[in-house]
Amino acid sequence: MVTDRLTVPAERRALRRRRSRRHYLTVSMFLSPWVLGFLMFVIYPMLASLYFSFTHYDMLSQPQWVGLSNYRFMFFNDPLFWTSLRNTAWIIAIGVPVQIVFAILVAMVLTLPKRGRGFYRTVYFVPAMVPTVAATLAFVFLLGKGGPLDTVLGFVHVSSPLWFQDPAWSKPGLVLLSLWGVGETMIIFLAALLDVPAQLYEAADIEGASAWQKFRHITLPMISPVIFFAAVIGVIYGFQYFTEAYVAAGAAGGTRDIASNLGYPLNSTLFYGIYLYQQGFAYFHLGYASAMAWILFLIIMACTLVLIRSSKHWVFYQGGFK
Amino acid sequence: MAAHAGAKALTAGAGSRPREPRRKAGEARRKNVLLAIAKHSVALFFVVVFVSPFVFVLLTAVMTQQQALSSRLWPHPFQWSNFAEVFTKVPFWLYTYNTVFYAVLATVGVVLSSVPVAYALARMRWRGRQATFLVLLATLMLPAQVTIVPLYVVFSRLHWVGSFKPLIIPAFFGDVFSIFLLRQFFMTIPEELVDAARVDGASEVQIMWHVIVKLAKPAIMAVALFQFLYCWNDFFGPLVWSASNTHMYTLSVGLTQFTATHGGTVWNLQMAASLLFMLPVIVLFLFAQKAFIEGVTLTGVKG
Numbered sequence: 001m002v003t004d005r006l007t008v009p010a011e012r013r014a015l016r017r018r019r020s021r022r023h024y025l026t027v028s029m030f031l032s033p034w035v036l037g038f039l040m041f042v043i044y045p046m047l048a049s050l051y052f053s054f055t056h057y058d059m060l061s062q063p064q065w066v067g068l069s070n071y072r073f074m075f076f077n078d079p080l081f082w083t084s085l086r087n088t089a090w091i092i093a094i095g096v097p098v099q100i101v102f103a104i105l106v107a108m109v110l111t112l113p114k115r116g117r118g119f120y121r122t123v124y125f126v127p128a129m130v131p132t133v134a135a136t137l138a139f140v141f142l143l144g145k146g147g148p149l150d151t152v153l154g155f156v157h158v159s160s161p162l163w164f165q166d167p168a169w170s171k172p173g174l175v176l177l178s179l180w181g182v183g184e185t186m187i188i189f190l191a192a193l194l195d196v197p198a199q200l201y202e203a204a205d206i207e208g209a210s211a212w213q214k215f216r217h218i219t220l221p222m223i224s225p226v227i228f229f230a231a232v233i234g235v236i237y238g239f240q241y242f243t244e245a246y247v248a249a250g251a252a253g254g255t256r257d258i259a260s261n262l263g264y265p266l267n268s269t270l271f272y273g274i275y276l277y278q279q280g281f282a283y284f285h286l287g288y289a290s291a292m293a294w295i296l297f298l299i300i301m302a303c304t305l306v307l308i309r310s311s312k313h314w315v316f317y318q319g320g321f322k
Numbered sequence: 323m324a325a326h327a328g329a330k331a332l333t334a335g336a337g338s339r340p341r342e343p344r345r346k347a348g349e350a351r352r353k354n355v356l357l358a359i360a361k362h363s364v365a366l367f368f369v370v371v372f373v374s375p376f377v378f379v380l381l382t383a384v385m386t387q388q389q390a391l392s393s394r395l396w397p398h399p400f401q402w403s404n405f406a407e408v409f410t411k412v413p414f415w416l417y418t419y420n421t422v423f424y425a426v427l428a429t430v431g432v433v434l435s436s437v438p439v440a441y442a443l444a445r446m447r448w449r450g451r452q453a454t455f456l457v458l459l460a461t462l463m464l465p466a467q468v469t470i471v472p473l474y475v476v477f478s479r480l481h482w483v484g485s486f487k488p489l490i491i492p493a494f495f496g497d498v499f500s501i502f503l504l505r506q507f508f509m510t511i512p513e514e515l516v517d518a519a520r521v522d523g524a525s526e527v528q529i530m531w532h533v534i535v536k537l538a539k540p541a542i543m544a545v546a547l548f549q550f551l552y553c554w555n556d557f558f559g560p561l562v563w564s565a566s567n568t569h570m571y572t573l574s575v576g577l578t579q580f581t582a583t584h585g586g587t588v589w590n591l592q593m594a595a596s597l598l599f600m601l602p603v604i605v606l607f608l609f610a611q612k613a614f615i616e617g618v619t620l621t622g623v624k625g
Contacts, residue, residue, distance in 0.1 A: 023446075023448070026446070026526045026527075027442050027446055027448045029438075030438040030439060030441060030446070030526070030530075031438075031439055031442050031454070033435035033438065033439060033494065033495050033496045034435070034436075034458070034495065034496035034498075034501060035437040035491060036495055036498050037435075037495025038399065038457075038461070040495070041469065041473065041492050041495065042464065042469060044472070044589060045468070045469035045470075045471075045472035045473050045476075046464075046468060046469060048472035048475070049468055049469065049471050050474045052471060052472065059475060059478065070471060071465050075504065082430060106368060107367055108367055109364055110365070112361040112365060113358070113361045113362050113365050114358070116362070116365070117442065120365045120368070120369065121615075122608070122611065123363060123372055123373060124368060124369075124372050125370050125607075125615070126372070126607065127372055127375070127376075129551075129555060129600070129603050129604050129607045130603075130604070131555040131573075131574060131599055131600055132555055132557060132574075133555070133557055133573075133574045133578060133596075133599075134577065134596040134597075134599045136601075137378050137577065137578075137592055137596050138375055138593065138596055139375070141379075141382065141587075141589050141593060142375055142378055142379070145497075146393045147393075148378040148381075148382075151394075151395055152395075154393070158372050170590075177496065178612070179448045180372065184618050187615055187618045187619060188618060188619060191619045194437075198406035226406070230383045236462070236463055239465065240465045240466065240467065241553065242557075242558055243557040243558060246561075246578075247557070247578055250578055251578070251587055254586045254587055262447055272463075273467060277467075277562075280467075280470070280471055280474075280563060281474075283556045286471050286474075286475070289467075289471050290471050290472075292467075293465065293467040293468040293470075293471065294468065296465050296467060296468070297464065297465055297468050300463055300465060301463060304463055306594075315360075
């Protein structure tokens, strides 16, 4: 033993070094697809778009350095930028909470019946499978003038709003569409609800707690990590909201040239992602679009950080929850 | 129904037991049945909510063009030929072929490239692993809009714009969401299995292939399904990269074009086309439901 340690260490250390070098080679080999992709499709474009954001660039001529002028124009001279930001804030501030509440409600309905839960779960989930474009086109028709909803409401003498034709109702229409496809969020909440230990409710029953008290003091804290997760995802996706708005505006506007319909009606569906697309790929203001993209990135990071910070006060982590 | 069940409970227990508890048992049973009916009614209400859009889409899809514009709800006559007309009005087969082409190749790329990355993040020990994972997660926050403009510049220099290359080639460099999902699943595979294989002298590639991939088949299936669906539904990617090259339109983009080229919307055909577009994924879901739901749960609960 002792002689071993005295005589062999150099050799052994070399062996270990060789092994660890081989180990790191293997690790880098395994990681290489993502690392290369990260450098080519994330880091390089990020830096390039940061540079573009300080230029005027239309791809026909070289980028022209203009300093902060894109940013100045955005904040002080471009009312549509603020319109798009307001619309986006609306769809996040209203749409995300409504969707979370609805998902919890539907998940709780799913916990009710003892038999047939699998059937109900499948039915509630299927709309989430419908491709966004198809679902949006369907809703523009279903909620449209003379469409099925209008007709059915007519039976009970309620007049339906014009939804995607009316600037005041187009965003609520998009929220309805998101509620139909609530499936994925609902499934996550269902799993969380079924995970709440039954003893907690039994103990509360013995104490004589009401249904609301049980929901408020047991269910809500126990599913709060999932609420947090859904809120973070909802905010991140909300800022990039695109397909539904693009397709709905095109279908409701109904003219040949979809790009001219963006934001229809009256810019009420001009969300940040839509406006950025219009600037970048309809007008080829690539410098301005890049500046908008960076502001978007900063806003998303700030909102996510605020959510994470706030989570300490309202998210309850059970032991072992990572 | 409740009364009938209660009466049955009464007659079944007649004779042997004292009267009082028997009546109580009957009442409790009746209460349970009523409660079950109430619960199922609520659940059925939501069935109507979620299913009715499908019903109206189907009914409209088989109406005549005039009738689709009227406020009649029931088709008269049933014009099933609409489904055939979809294929002649627009190159529906071409769109379908393009969609499948994109979805299959991108899915193969994502699975092949994401499994080893997830393995290195979940089951190998190396310095900086935690930090790397955090960087990876942070990129989930990065909006596609930040990278799309420079990528557009680069890809148009490479003459890739208007082809499928920008949609498919990046897929072979790993997808963050898939890596994340696979890593979460790989973490649940017992360490002892991996260690045992290492003691037996298996290389990391062998361990990944013979131990992890074998045990993680459901998770890999889920990732493949998610990716396939993502591509099938993807609108932004094909919209930007097709750059108005109608030969590479996928169904997502082709469906909106369908609206536009006819000036106004031909709703009966539009609904028929939408149905044809959603049908394959719904069938896929019904067959692979378990993998889906487990996958969705994994993203949310273990996150």
